[in-house]
Amino acid sequence: MSGETATGGGATTRRERWLGWFDGSLFTLCLGSVVVVIAGGLVQVSFGAFSMSIVEAWQAVFDPEVVFNRQAWEAFLFGAGVPEMNKRSLIVWNIRLPRVFVAVLVGMNLAVSGAIFQAVTRNELASPFILGVSSGAGLMILLTLVVFSGMTLVVPLVFGTLTLGVSSLLPVIASLGGVVAFLIVYAIAWKNGTSPVRLVLAGVIVGTVFGSLQTGLFFFADDLGVVQSAIAWTTGSLTGTDWEQVRMALPWTGLAMGLALISSRQLNLLLLGESTAKSLGMSVERVRFALSGIAVLAAAASIAVAGIVGFVGLIVPHMVRNVVGSDYRKLVIGCVFTGPALMVAADVGARLALNPVQIPVGIVTGLVGGPYFLYLMRKQQNMGEI
Secondary structure, three states, rough: HHHHHHHHHHHHHHHHHHHOOOOOOHHHHHHHHHHHHHHHHHHOOOOOOOOOOOHHHHHOOOOHHHHHHHHHHHHHOOOOOOOOOHHHHHHHHHHHHHHHHHHHHHHHHHHHHHHHHHHHEOOOOOOOOOOOHHHHHHHHHHHHHOOOOOEEEEEEOOEEEEEEEEEHHHHHHHHHHHHHHHHHHHHHHHHOOHHHHHHHHHHHOOOHHOOOOOOOOHHHHHOOHHHHHHHHHOOOOOOOOHHHHHHHHHHHHHHHHHHHOOHHHHHHHHHHHHHHHHHHOOOOOHHHHHHHHHHHHHHHHHHHHOOOOOOHHHHHHHHHHHHHHHHHHHHHHHHHHHHHHHHHHHHHHHOOOOOOOOOOOOHHHHHHHHHHHHHHHHHOOOOOEE
């Protein structure tokens, strides 16, 4: 009888622990974020060079001949031939909606990347931008665009060869740049261990140097189109994105988000401090670098399709933490929903604020993120180490 009671109590405890993830604050945050994404997406598809009413745009979004067409989704997700559809649906689904989907993926990646870096460094000032990862990934992207834009990679296979263009390798290239930058930051900050202040200062140093190298690459670009594309990368822009960018970022995003959710327990342990984590059997250095790799992958996937978008990875984890607390089981889920909401809303502002002129979305996130971060600094007595 006592064994049955113990077993039942254990099952109840596990059930309560799992249900504890989905409290009211997290549910409200996720629901509100979904509403913002949907509303922002509907606004995005309603405006453009091709004139159509809001009702016509929304009808195109929910056109059953597209939504329930397997051939259409194969074309969108795998690059197959686009089936026939009416003109409005073609414009909405091939030009306007992909921009919304890219914004969602970028928001997820940057928010989760920033949350992981803040746990790894135990520093709430950490983010892909401040720790130099964005600058390292951006430098590699620009180097590829300026110097190696015409190159192709031929991979020998058993049944032939696979030819890859440089554009298809941008996430991998960006990841390498981000990894190198983060390793340099760690090497500079290391002195019998690291500290939050040294990591931030090292990140500023590396980011400044890599930013200067990015600027220097402009002098080696002879093609005006390459220069304009490079400027878009350095400021962060979603202009001109299509399903190719969605296909490029989607698998890397799915991998990074899955690994981040699985690693929430390790992230919580790191927040307890190295000595506590070691006493619980964690190999701190290995886990720290593995988690950093996840964060770099997420940031690189974002940079590869949208360029360097600042402040999202810094402020979104703060916003979510203020609502759901510091438990990373909730924090990662909150970032997965809140990051896209911020990016979609910022992109609506970037596209419509000076219509018909479109400004880079990175400018909008900077204008929003700067004042918000100042508010956090004024609100909290101590900022730095978590």
